[in-house]
Each structure stands twice: as C-alpha cells, then as structure tokens.
Amino acid sequence: DIQMTQSPSSLSASVGDRVTITCQASQDISNYLNWYQQKPGKAPKLLIYDASNLETGVPSRFSGSGSGTDFTFTISSLQPEDIATYYCQQYDNLPGTFGQGTKLEIK
Amino acid sequence: QVQLQESGPGLVKPSETLSLTCTVSGGSISSYYWSWIRQPPGKGLEWIGYIYYSGSTNYNPSLKSRVTISVDTSKNQFSLKLSSVTAADTAVYYCARGLIAAAAEDWGQGTLVTVSS
Secondary structure (H helix, E strand, O other): OOOEEEEOOEEEEOOOOOEEEEEEEOOOOOOOEEEEEEOOOOOOEEEEEOOOEEOOOOOOOEEEEEEOOEEEEEEOOOOHHHOEEEEEEEOOOOOOEEOOOEEEEEO | OOEEEEEOOOEEOOOOOEEEEEEEEOOOOOOOEEEEEEEOOOOOOEEEEEEEOOOOEEEOOOOOOOEEEEEEOOOOEEEEEEOOOOHHHOEEEEEEEEOOOOOOOEEOOOEEEEEOO
C-alpha cells in the first residue's frame, strides 16, 4: 500500500491567516490526489481533485498543488467556517489510502 | 444532484456479518465507481472497496477475505457485507461515488455500526 504522510496533525491559526498542510506519498502518485474537508459529525467533502483542481462550488481561498510525492493544500485566508479536519487521499494505486488528517482550529 | 443514503443495522454481534445498503437517488448507478469507506470513532478514514456498475470489484487487501460488495442496478443500490466482525470493525460506514476507482466525489451521510454483544 502507498503510505500518505500528512502534516501537521493539528494546527491552530487565526482568522485571516494563510494555512498550509502537506501530504507526502511513499511513492510517485503523479497527480492522483484528493483533498477532503470533514466537519464534526459530517461526511467528508471533496475540495480539491487531481491535486490542484477546485471542485465546483468550493471557495477560491482553497487551493492545492504538487505532483509526484509531495503535495500542498492551502487556505489563503482562514475563515471561521473552515474549522474542520482535512484529509489527503491518493487514488493512483489501490487500495486508495488516506493521510491521517489535520485538525484545524481557530486560535 | 446525486444523493446517497446508507441503511442497515446499527448493532451487530461479534462473529456475525455486517450488512449495509446504499441507495442512490437523483442519478443512475450506471457508470461511476461505488465505494465503501469507514471511520472508527475518533480515527481516520479507511477505504474498504468499490464496485463498478458493471459488477467488477476491488477490495482493500486488509479486509479482502471478509468483504463482499454487490450492486443491484434495478434498485439503484449497492451493498456491503463484512463477515466475522469484531469490535475493531465498529465505525461509521460511508458509501461514496467516484469517477475514478477509489476516489470519492459524493458521499452518503454515514451510518454508525457498533459491534457488541
């Protein structure tokens, strides 16, 4: 299985801050990477697909970049409603594997 | 807008078989990959497996010996069976739809299944 190492595991930031989460794959996955947002008690929601494409309806403050083994997810200006846990997931090789998640809190 | 809804028992006894169904509305089950993903309480996400509308399947090797996913296109449903469950199988189980195998663009709300006697 491909291991996805996500960091940090938790993050505290202020409203308006730029927030960055990284995800590293244990082998080359090209751009076959999704980013999801999960709010407490809710199902995950797809934000970014194919590493850098914004899902329809997702605010433009969210972005993703990277290819190969190293990927970055960015919130350009943190909003209160962005409080959630964020997960990366590779789908280049089966089984699709997720990062361990980054819990984002407001400072 | 497609909607997915999981249904099934919320409590299963150890050693028995967990059975869940996902009903798809607002779209056809034809085309797309249909996955099951689970999340133990307070933990991360684990992909269980998928079925393509044609019936081809792929399972996580860690669960392969215990998992069966099937599809009923006439009912716009797909199902999960997980046999010989233990407390470690206690989780919220999600069904999901993807254009690509193992990816998940649309999710059900999830259903908590507890394994306990």
